[in-house]
Amino acid sequence: MNEEISCIIRHFSHYCSLSSGEKQLLMTLEDSPTDIKSGTLLWEMGDPANEFCTLKSGWAYSYRHLEDGDRQILEVFLPGDIIGLREFAFSQRLENVRMIDDSVVCHFPHKSMLDVFRQSLTLTSVMFAIGSRQQALLTERLVTLARLSARKKMAHFLCEMHMRLRQTNPGIGNQLRLPLSQEQLADILGLSPVHVSRTFTALSEDGLVFRDRHRVTIPDLSALCAEGEFNDYYLSDNVRPLLGEIA
Template identity: 70%
Template structure:
């Protein structure tokens, strides 16, 4: 019944599990932090602000594909930045079905959902091997205290996450299977371009069809069928995890895709106010 390859705990009943993230050996890396890159997208940062953000990433740990950062109902004690690799959040229902809520890409912050809660409302797992950096709740409070700009950007990031979820809601609730898939592919295409990972008309999408199904509210069987249909019509070509969109405009039209929710029409400058 459980779809994940690991010891997924249905309903989150495994209560006294501390976050696995602290049980791993710390590793050291010195690349340019991609969380700074992420924040810089909203606002020009001072040296001090960059230093504050760097503090969030003091504690990098490696995580393997499929590994859980936490399960539903675990104690919610800290947040994570995702330094490399993809992750997703999910919820299991009583009937055993799973809904995937969000896909996290490098630079994203994980766990903001539970800012006001003491227990996790959704689990999070890695899609591929990666590196995360955990920081406790009070670090965010310190950040609020020390930088108005970072406070605003943090709020902006939370707002953007909500907007992504809103669009997923609309997608799931109101579109046909082929539109759902077309729309999702375009969303990922755009997001990957924004993080600098994306190239032209092709993208690497390391998601199984089962995961896609759980994300889009479909069955994996129907995901497969829809892919073959889209492929037959020349809208999307897929080979394992490599996706090619030969005609972007055609797919945009097919999905009725409007990227305004992604382009961050961001308000000019927090700092001026």
């Protein structure tokens, strides 16, 4: 099992222990890998919603266009994530999805998800937990957009991304790769690109964050969390006892 294939397994294993059979079942969701270039539109709002994708490698984001021509990025997808999960009950896509960098994506029809549900209560439970966490991420983003200053928004977002990456890559340390442009960060945080640049400069001057192109260093994660009023409750391990009781 190579590192790329095991990414979705590491993601699911964050929620509970998986048997060898359950790992094999997850791997069937990555039977058809497709290389997709940075900037490619994976699908568009209004397209038929008849399949999911697993992100085997690379990053992607979902977004909506606003009437004034602006764009709001809704969610950032990382390796191991399932894209399109929230649209399972709908016949059309609710948002656009575009690749952030060169990626490997595996498409699988809704029927494959139903096969997983029929064969494994554990994976079904984890799938619901993942859907719940995606909703929690959107709720947290809504609160930060509405209530926090630009400085706190940026600090909060960086803490969130660091924790998400650390859950599937425990050896990440105090650095993370952040392949997002100024414009993309602006559309995530509801700021202008100029404001994003100024905010990074201010955080750097205070020794909280240092950025070198797509590499971000966080010298003191606790200090950055305090700056961004970041509480990891919506990303923490508190789902595990629930899944244990179900199993």
